Amino acid sequence: MSATGPRTGGTPVVDRRRRRTLSDDPTPTFFTSALDGAPRWVAGVLSALQAALLSFLVLALPAVAAYVATSADPSNSGVGWFRSVGVGSALWLLGHGVPAHVGPVVVSLVPLGVTALALFVCYASARRSGLATWPSYVAGVGTYTLVAVLVALLSGVSGAGLARALVGGALVSAVGLGTGLLARPEAPPLRTLTRAVWSRCPTPLRTGAAGGVLAAASLVLVAALVTTLWVVAGRATIGDVVRGLGLDAVGGVVLAVAELAYLPNLVVWALAWLTGAGFAVGEGTHFGPDGVVGGALPAVPMLGALPGPDVAGPATSLVPLVVVAVGAFVGWYLHRRLQTQRWWDAMLACAAAGVTTAVLVAVLVTAASGGIGPDRLAHVGAQGVLVGLLSGAGVLVGALVVALPGDAPLRARLGRLLRRDPD
Template structure:
């Protein structure tokens, strides 16, 4: 019997165990899962930073004394994935707080891989894993906190992210909360359908955002290349560092692409706007990824781009048309409203997560126009899903047919009274 099997094997209960709660048998595995998830995520940023430093620096004692500064810089970059910030508004370079959503996704994947490998037994072990992750993040920020930076928010961000991922894993694996599992089994049919449609539509929106983001980079490939060459200067280490940094910002760029497709667009500096119908640009940092920013509006056709989202919503709903038509009309309408609310809330959250600062002055305002984007996406989803779920519904057709019949009958009655009235007047004459 290996260590994992011994830890997962619960000892028989004793009277003493019944008097006070005990730690789950697999708590060492839970601690390991929480620690390694955060440590690997931090190491994925700090180790390349340290490697690039060693490649580009001289091997003397003076350089060795700055290794602590390299670690602090790596921690500052790591914190950008979880709500952190580097620098201060009063500094020469301002504040850098534009989230590296690529690091956020990497941390989510590492956490899920760790808890799957540990096979934690339930909510108690999951809580221990989350606590271990929080303490590890706290230790990292205390030991390598950069000067004039905000890294304490990374502790909160890492803790919340780990809690969400671990709770989701436990619930899906059947080792979560029994009450939530029972509710899932007993929930109304339309709620489950709404969650499925919303999940599928979210994946479709990710695909649309990826296509728009890729097209932007292809169109601006020349500018991207020139900016990259100017910053890298032909250095292989600098090239690798620039590529890695921009991979971290690639999901952020995709959120901007979705906001552009929705119509309201995004800003890169106060007073600027990048949307299909209007482009007001200004000076931006020389980051190669920003070479893919639109340089001009696409004309009158840009106003129709948001309807791509409506079409996508309609296509996703069409896949579930048989189930939608089996539901009562009220539940079909509730499904439409729920899908709209879930998708709009998700879009609002990711837009807020893709906003921040990338410098002083006007660069303190960067990111999607979150409220407008969420509102337009909600409207498009409501139209797309509603056209499939509500309008063709058998009850809607029946009500429409009754309405037409009633209108026809009322019109005929009015016409008959008018004819009788005209006939009576002609008889009097």
């Protein structure tokens, strides 16, 4: 039988509950570097180096693989392996806005897929190993920008190309690393960081700007759906082009990487098509809902998805109404989110949404346009200003149609005017 009282001479009872040590250090852990004794900015430098290296390798490795696969060809006996790395670096720089020179030909069409890859890698690297501090952020942006400039120098870029590498590297790293650091659990919300700016902006303008961002994102989503329909409809032409190229496995992989790099450009061109402005793939061509003026195109499978002359018709002339429908959706959003106090608040918010949409779409379309060759192929894409104005106008009309009839202060103002009741 065991004793019921407490034991005095036996093995002491160990409390197996987890002990929690509380620190009286008021400084949060994210203000210190992951490396013992290292300054805070070291994490930003490492995150930027990791992002630049990973995004570069994704493009350089397929080029090196293509060189290895074709190195036994006697026609490539004078080509060194470093040339393949140069192809990858040229594509990486092109994604940051630096034109590539292929002999006498200048390729200035930015592959937005490469830009998106660099943004995502910066985001993932900063979220995983960055520190949510200003020194870390500034050091990361500076390091990534320096890497872009160094790659440009090693690739023989000079003059305006170096300036483009500087600006492109800074923009990509600022957005990618910034969003990654803000995604860390200990980081302050973006609304808190920007309170000093948006708190001085009237509420209708803030809400309208948010509606403009929503409109631009919605237009890109609709354009992606249209692009999917184009690819499905043109799959036979795409297959014929691929078979005509006669590529081996390695060549197919390299072609697939190049196609994915420019696929977002096709989505942006579809956005220009939705607005009614259309786009061109070579001087003298036009692809729009009002009609198609074709021409000789490069043997690129992705171009087989472009709409043909049989697509344009009376039904497609109504395609720009899609932009107005997106504006109506934004008008519903503004009506739900905005608490109007004055009769012009709703109109001001709709105008802000239209202007924001126009600016964002114009920047996106301009970035997705450029040249892919000499002569007529130096003009590929759409007119950013025109597409931006058309998209902004369509969103403005749709938003006004939905937001104004349900606005109480505006109805009261109109009622007083109709009764000729002075203010």
